[in-house]
Amino acid sequence: MINILIIDDHPIVLEGSKNLFNNIDDMRADTEKNPANIPEIVQKTPYDVYLIDINMPGTNGIDVGATICSLQPEAKIILYTGDQIEDYYSLIVEKKIHGLLSKTVTKERILRTIRSTMDGDIILPWSFVDFVQKLDQPQISKQPLLLNEREKKILQFVVQGYTNSAIALEIDLTPRTVERNLSHIYHLLNVTTRTEAALMAKELKLID
Amino acid sequence: MATTLIPLRSFITLLTLYIAVGSYVLYISYSSPIIGIEVVKQDDRLVIEHFEYPDWAELHEISKGDILIAIDDFSPYKLEHVAPDGIVRSAKTLTVMDATGNNKEIIVLYHELPKAFSHFFILPLIYFLLILSLAIYLYKQKSGNVASLNILIYFLLTVSLAYCSVGASTQLHPVGSIVNSTCLILCLVLLIHFLQKYFAFLRIPWRFNKNIWILYLITVCVFLVSMIEIFNSAFFTLNTIIILLLFVALIFYILIILATSYTRDRSIQLQILFWFIVLPFLPFVIFYVLPELLFQQTILSPSTCAISLLCIPFTFTFMQVTERLFDVDYYVSRIRYYVLFAGGMTVWLMIGIDSFLSISILTNIGIALFIFISIFVLLCVKEKIDYVYRKVLFSTNGNNIHFLYSIIDKVGKEIKMEDLFNTLSDQLMKQLEMNTVYVIHYDMETEQISLANAQSEENRHQLQLTPKDLHQLQVGSIKKFQTFYVACLHRNIKTKYFLILRTNSKIHLKKEELLWLELLLHYIDNFVENTQLVEDLMFELKQAKEGQNYPAWLHKLCWLQLEEVKSQLGQELHDTILQEQIFLIRELDNLLYERDRNLVQQRILQIHQQLITINVQLRLYCEQLKPPLLQTLGLEAALTKLFNQTEQRAHFTLMHSIEPLLIDDNEMSLLIYRLIQEMLNNAITHSKATYVKIELRALSQGFHLFYMDNGVGCHLEDLCLSGTMGIIGMKERVAAYKGTMVIDSYPNEGMQFDITVNKGG
Incomplete structure (x- = not known):
């Protein structure tokens, strides 16, 4: 028998969630809507699995989970949220929780997740693998860096060794405008000179 | 250095001496009129060769070639020593023998010699009296720098004596000669001494002879040499040359002092001093001293030349009284302006008069002079009337306006009363050259006076102010007390604020400064009123912050804002989610009557998906709000x-x-999030x-x-600042955290x- 405590401040969610376990033989669920009572409950009657809502007034599910773990280290904490669960993958990596469940998933998925958690497994969407992969290669933009037409032209002239005034004449702008555009490009590419900008632009294939 | 004024006793002694000597030399001048007859000795007879005043000779029917028999009842033989250079300078009576051999006794009367009379008696007398009153005035007024004032008084009296004794000296009267020679040199020595003190006052380094006493020693020598001359007339010519050489040398010394100082320190005072000295001396040097030294002949008589010198004491008095740069600048520019105006007008009128009337040159000059002086006086009178009745002042350099502007600019930035008073006091101290300026607070009920701005302990002077004085002074009015000025800055029901202005020396604000101060007071009155309102408001807010008791208007404002946001949100939810839910309710209602089980299941799946x-949509709304x-996993x-x-x-x-923030501040995290979200x-x-x-x-x-x-960017003035881009909201948020946004x-x-927000700085 798996004893489950559902912690949520919304009575309607509590009732709906509790009903999920009505006809399940190996599971029994209780509810608690006041997070402040949790330490007392955990000490008096510890549960096997805690399904905790994240957004609660005055506190949040992560902190409540941490409190429970400190009182009952073997407890299984599953965050049960209406938010996108992808946002909380980091908590799994940091071993702060044992599972994540969206409030909109099916009954079957909820039961499966609880059982797996009790067995020491994790059930998560495939997107978790993307998240873990990205941890090793941060800051990779999904889209390649692109310059606008004017910036491209200016950089091409820079590569050819034109001065600002010459570039301004070529593309019918004031030298001041060219200067400002170039300084934007320097800032974008984190460089300080024309040569560096030209080299970097070629390296990043920003110009042909 | 003498820093105190001459004691009254010494001053009275000095004046008595001045009056005694002056009166005596003037008496000599008066008792024996100057006639200036040149004679040559021919066969033991004195033959008249030239008349200084030919009109007078004509009047008495004597002519060149007549023989001088006796002067003042003395035979000419005994009088030879009186005229070693062959000039009979003065006489009470003359006995002359004409060509026909008739003896004629002439009583010399001053009214028959108007030119000599005015030169040797009337002008010196007027000058004597003028200087006397000026010295008394300066002594009583004590204006300007005291160290140079003492010297100036000595200088004035000496110049006056030198001038008064010209008549007596011309007669070769021993006392006249001594007084004249000594005073002539002494006045220049005093002038150098005055310059030394005046330089010290202007803080210009004195790079010349620091031992003025040497110059005084020279004066004593001159006095002794003049004494010797009485007993030995042979010294006369030598003596005259020595004194004149000394005189020229001292003049050049003064000019060198001024010229070299002016090249180092180009202050307007030095420039004016230079011209004030050079111009009056030019006629004397050019027409008398140089010809006398070079050709032993003069072009103009010293008495005529000396007239221009008489301006010097007055110009120095002018410098002394109006000692400050601003004043000199102001007066000079005004006089220049009036002179130009009056001169131009005079030329124009004279052209008109000359073209209608044919009048002699002399009358022409007289009329021109009259018109010029009239216009000049008229302008001065107009200025006075403008000031008294219309509060308008002549000003060319706009200094006062400029200072008013800068004071208001500085004072306007203060938001605390004490800061406001401090700034005002500092500025006034600089502008009006006061030693102490501060503000007092007067409680009209308890009649207590307290300092409104605690500048320093020095400010706690004992003010002899009675409650009556303070009650009577209205806002914007200024009253002079013995050693200080009191101006009423502001009043409310219970209290009045007064500005106290004080200098260590004798205080005197000029009318333009007073007018300026009055105007400033009116501005400050408004500032104080507004600053008080701000202070009250700040106090209310502070109290509210401490006691969590926000003022009603702030509550109202917050509620109104909140209501507006609620109403927007309500409208959006109504237009989107509510409508979709109504649609779902209808769908579910329809399903109740649906018999086809497969269709029901299919519809339920669709509704589940729609829900x-x-x-998700609703979640997005929540996330926007x-x-x-942010609260669970943090800003990053x-x-x-x-x-x-x-x-x-x-x-x-x-x-x-x-970068992760260094401080754990939920408000700041929210600020950053909102700014980036908006961007x-x-x-x-x-x-x-x-x-x-x-x-x-x-x-x-x-951060x-x-x-x-x-992207497309925009002109900052138009698109960015229009409401559409939320930039105003960003600016307000940043400003609320005292940050900057460029x-x-x-x-x-x-x-x-x-954007930079940094609580610490």
Whole structure:
């Protein structure tokens, strides 16, 4: 028998969630809507699995989970949220929780997740693998860096060794405008000179 | 250095001496009129060769070639020593023998010699009296720098004596000669001494002879030599040359002092001093001294030349009384302006008069002089009347306006009463050259006086102010007390604020300064009133902050804002989610009557899907209202989510680098989140950029946020500041945290934001 405590401040969610376990033989669920009572409950009657809502007034599910773990280290904490669960993958990596469940998933998925958690497994969407992969290669933009037409032209002239005034004449702008555009490009590419900008632009294939 | 004025006793003794000597030499001048007859000795007879005053000779029918028999009843033989250079200078009676051999006794009367009379008696007498009153005035007024004032008084008296004794000296009267020679040299020595003191006052270094006593020693020598001359007339010519040489040498010394000082320190005082000395001396040097030394002949008589010298004491008095640069500048510019105006007008009128009337040159000059003086006086009178009745003042350099402007500018920035009074006091001290300026607070009920700005302990002078004085003074009025001025700054029901202005020396504010101060007081009155309102408001807010008791108007404002936001939100929810739910309710209602089980299941699946969509939509609303993750996982996680969401929606490349904040501050995290959210919203909806770069750097007590894109940009004046882009909201948020936000954008050149918020600085 798996004893489950559902912690949520919304009575309607509590009732709906509790009903999920009505006809399940190996599971029994209780509810608690006041997070402040949790330490007392955990000490008096510890549960096997805690399904905790994240957004609660005055506190949040992560902190409540941490409190429970400190009182009952073997407890299984599953965050049960209406938010996108992808946002909380980091908590799994940091071993702060044992599972994540969206409030909109099916009954079957909820039961499966609880059982797996009790067995020491994790059930998560495939997107978790993307998240873990990205941890090793941060800051990779999904889209390649692109310059606008004017910036491209200016950089091409820079590569050819034109001065600002010459570039301004070529593309019918004031030298001041060219200067400002170039300084934007320097800032974008984190460089300080024309040569560096030209080299970097070629390296990043920003110009042909 | 003498820093105190001559004691009254010494001053009276000095004046008595002056009056005694002056009266005596004038008496000599009067008792024996100057006639100036040149004679030559022919066969033991004195033959008249030249008359200084031919009109007088004609009147008495004597002519050149007549023989002088006796002077003042003395035979000429015994009088030879009186005229060693062959000039009979003065006489009471003359006995002359004409060509026919008739003896004629002539009583010399001054009224028959008007020119000599005015030169040797009337003008010196007037000058004597003028200087006497001027010395008394200066002594009583004590204006300007005391050290140079003493010397100036000596100088004035000496010059006057030198001038008064010209008549007696011309007669070769021993006392006259001694007084004249000694005073002539002494006045220049005093002038040098005066310059030394005046330089010290102007803080110009004195690079010349520091031992003035040597010059005084020379004066004593001159006095002794003059004494010797009485007993031995042979010294006469030598003596005259020595004194004249000394005189010229001293004049050159003075000019060198002024010229070299002026090349080092180009102050207007030195420039004026130079011309004040040079101009009056020019006629004396050019027409008398140089010809006498070079050709032993004079072009003009010394008495005529000396007239221009008489201006010197007055110009020096002018310098002394109006000692400050501003004043000199002001007076000179005004006089120049009036002279030009009166001169121009005189020329124009004279052209008119000459073309209608044919009059002699002399009358012409007389009329011109009359017109010139009349116009000049008229302008001065007009200025006085303008000041008294219309509060208008002549001013060419606008100094007062400028200072008024700068004081108001500085005072206007203060938001605390004490700061306001401190700034005002500092500024007035500088502008009016006061030693102490401060503000007192007067409680009209208890009649207590207290300092309103605690500048320093020095300010606690004992003010002899009675409650009556203070009650009577109205806002904007200024009253002079013995050693200080009191001006009423501001009053309310219970209290009055007064400005106290005090100098260590004798205080005297000029009318233009008073008018200026009055105007300033009126401005300050308004400032004080407004500052008091601000202070009250600040106090109310402070109290509210401490006691959590916000003022009613703030409550109202917050509620109104809240209601507006609620109403917007209500409308949006009503238009979207509510409508979709109504649709779902109808669908479910229809399903109740649906018999086909397969269809029911299919419809339920659709409704489930629709509900999930609605749920997502609603979630987005919630996230807009309350940024997700900010409270649970923190700013970085919240921003990462925001960036991910933006990348999904946007067509640009988003580059970002976020440093974790150094301080744990939920409010600041929310501020950053909202700013970035707004920037990205703008970028998505308006920018058409191909890239956006966001950098967040942590500061010790805040952050620095930089944003740039290469989108369409805009003219800062129009689009950016219109309500559509939420830039005003961003600015307000940053301003609320005392941060700075710099926006940089030009059309088609993208946009940049540079935001810095740092609580510590």
